[in-house]
Amino acid sequence: MSTNNSAKTPSKLQKIMDAGHFGVTSECGPPRGADGRIVEEKANLIGDYVDAINVTDNQTAVVRLCSLxxxxxxxxxxxxxILQMVSRDRNRIGMQADILGAASFGIHNMLCLTGDHQSFGDHPTAVNVFDLDSTQLIQTVKMMRDEKKLLSGFEMKVAPEMFIGCAANPFADPFEIRVARLAKKIAAGAQFIQTQCIYNMDKFKLWMQQVVDRGLHEKAHIMAGLTPMKSLGMAKYMKNKVPGMDVPDSVIERLAGVPKDKQAEEGIKMCIEQIQELKEVEGVRGFHIMAIEWEEKVPEIVKGGGLYPRPKVD
Amino acid sequence: MRLNYPTNIKIVKLPCSGRVDILHLMKAMEEGADGVFVAGCLEGDCHYQAGNLRAKKRVAYVKEILDKIGVGGERVAMYNLSAGQGPRFAEIAREMTEKIKALGPSPIRIAKRKAAGRPTTEEAA
Amino acid sequence: MIIAKPKPIEEIIELVKDLKSVLVAGCDGCVTVCEAGGMKEAQVLASALRMYFRQQGKDARVDETSLTRQCDRPYIAQLDDQIEKYDAVVSLACGAGVQFLAERFSKKPIFPGVNTCFIGVTEQKGEWTERCQACGDCILATTGGICPIARCSKRMANGPCGGSSSGKCEISKETACGWHLIYERLKELGQLDRFERPNDPKNWATSRDGGPRKIIKEVSQV
Known part of the structure; x- marks a missing residue:
């Protein structure tokens, strides 16, 4: 497999970040039912304020309307x-087929993930597949795009053109593994990275410094992940219950310091301040705003962060 | 019958070629034998039914290993003959000896000699 | 028992070729019975490695041993006072034994000398076949004592599939159709009513899918 991470695709997100602008993405979680209008409603709330919209793939192993x-x-x-794809539920045959299907509809962004274990979701008795992992999925998409070949070696007449992304968690312990693992995903072909939501700015900057020291920021666009806190309760939940999440006491204290009916507003304010601060951090090339079931706040955050209007590219 | 066969052959007598173990062949080679052949009864004539067929498989197995480690599987062989075929035994013994001589000394023996600071007679000549 | 198969010798040579001393450690358990990694196989492999090193002109030490079981601490502890003599160990035990050695001797490379294949039986001398996938929730009582998870290529719960033909699996004429066998056995047992009862989706959480497994038998604990 070739090592070219700068392969050009028709992705608008790629063009915007390649042109030197900050990229902005947000996400939309499909419903746990067959009502496709919910997806459209969410997309309408955020569509004009972001360059691309992530669609989660059975997130937390809960069955939802499919990402594709x-x-x-x-x-x-x-x-x-941005088609999110986890390798938990389908083998290489199913995933490659879905990638081709996505490409046939002009979808040009993918986020390659391994996926949460099914024991966290609503079908804990399910088999898990994990035929490939996230790194191998990245390699697969890259091979399909750059070599026009399926994993079998079969040559396609028309190949999918995907801007390839992956996730990174700068906060999971031990810290030293994190940059090495990102380097591996970039070596596999990842072109953009969306990070786990950031609350501990000091730790994120330390991670980012190591990313820059290894020159990884020049090989892939690093997009800082942000999730605004809706309330003090949410902050405490994120701190104590969500694995791999790093919420410093200062965040809890700041939310605790305002009346309950002002906490949401404070959460948005904190998120906007983070954007301002992160814009100055070397290597940060964009923002991934995950306003969980709070999509209507994305425009305010994007505007507040000075990221609106979104740049136009050909 | 007073048949002649080469004196460089050391005979190890066993009640049946089925008693020949993979390890016997391996050990002989490891100790520096240039070649080993198993002389079993004619196929279908084993007193213990299938001893010679087992020996044949083991010889083939050892050949494979010797090929893979660079010693050469052609240094071991399986022959079938009856106890009444004395002249055939002498013939096989000569045939095997000539074949091994053509191959030269076993690389194991050469290496062992080298390690001990003594070249093989063939090399010296 | 666990059925394993010796790794090709060239693969093992690749692992040890630059070392000065190697211990080939067999296991007297399952791998002895399936003739993949007992004392005998350890001796053959060690002999082959010695010859390999010898003819490469390398002065390497290769010894062999075999432990009663590599999946029990008291037995692997028998290597405690020897392990320092070797650069690495080639373990001929199943994957469990290899890992148990690696855990105990954390600074010593432990290489696998066999490929661990399946839980199975001896069909006849020199032939072993798969019977069990260790799913953790045995359903043999309902399937005529024949496991569709281990013996159906699609591990169907309600087979046979349309690809089954004259009792053979669609993947190979050599492979018996597990569900054909189940049907025949249920018929023999007079339990064909079971065959027509749909089996619900299985709980795979007790299988490997639920994550690495652990069993505690409290009464046995010290």
Whole structure:
């Protein structure tokens, strides 16, 4: 497999970040039912304020309307989707087929993930597949795009053109593994990285410094992940219950310091301040705003962060 | 019958070629034998039914190993003959000896000699 | 028992070729019975490695041993006072034994000398076949004593599939159709009513899918 991470694709997100602008993405979680309009409603709330919209793939191993169908809806609305794909539920045959299907609808962004273990979701008795892992999925998409070949070696007449992304968690312990693992994913072909939501700015900057020291920021676009806190309760939950999440006491204290009815507003304010601060951090090339079931706040955050209007590219 | 066969052959007598173990062949080679052949009864004539067929498989197995480690599987062989075929035994013994002589000394023996600071007679000549 | 198969010798040579001393450690358990990694196989491999090193002109030490079981601490502890003599160990035990050695001797490379294949039986001398996938929730009582998870290529719960033909699996004429066998056995047992009862989706959480497994038998604990 070749090592070219700068392969050009029709992705608008890629063009924007390649042109030197900060990229902005947000996400939309499909419903736990067959109502596709919910996807459209969410996309309409954020569509004009971001460059591309991530659509989660059965996130936390809970069955939801599939990412591919939701991405097609979003694409048909005139927005740019990012197809999230976890390797938990399908083998290499199913995943490659879905990648081809996505490409046939003009979907040009993918986020390659391994996926949460099914024991966390609503079907803990399910088999897990994990035929490939996230790194191998990145390699697969890259091979399909750059070599026009399936993993079998079969040569395609028309190959998918995907801007390839992956996730990174700068906060999981032990810290020393994290940059090495990112380097591996970039070596596999990742072109953009969306990080776990950031609350501990000091630790993130330390990670980012190591990323820059290894020159990884020049090989892939690092997008800082942000999730605004809706309330003190949410902050405490994130701190204590969500694995791999690093919420410093200062965040808890700041939210605790304002009346309950002002906490949401404070959460948005904190998120905007983070954007301002992160814009100055070397290597940060964009923002991934995950406003969980709070999509209506994305425009405010994007505007507040000085990221609106979104740049136009050809 | 007073048949002649080469004196460089050391005979190890066993009740049946089925008693020949993979390890016997390996050990002989490891100790520096240039070649080993198993002389079993004619196929179908084993007093213990299938001893010679087992020996044949083991010889083939050892050949494979010797090929893979660079010693050469052609240094071991399986022959079938009856107890009444004395002249055939002498013939096989000569045939095997000539074949091994053509191959030269076993690389194990050469290496062992070298390690001990003594070249093989063939090399010296 | 656990059925294993010796790794090709060239693969093992690749692992040890630059070392000065190697211990080939067999296991007297399952791998002895399936003739993949007992004392005998350890001796053959060690002999082959010695010859390999010798003819490469390398003065390497290769010894062999075999432990009663490599999956029990008291037995692997028998290597405690020898392990320092070697650069690495080639373990001929199943994957469990290799890992148990690696855990105990954390600074010593432990290489696998066999490929661990399946839980199975001896069909006849020199032939072993798969019977069990260790799913952790045995259903043999309902399937005529024949496991569809281990013996159906699609591990179907309600087979046979349309690819089954004259009792053979669609993947190979050499492979018996597990569900054909189940049907025949249920018929023999007069339990064909079971065959027509749909089996619900299985709980795979007790299988490997639920994550690495652990069993505690409290009464046995010290």
């Amino acid at each position: 169908a939701a991405c097609i809806r979003i694409k048909q609305m005139g927005f740019e989707p």
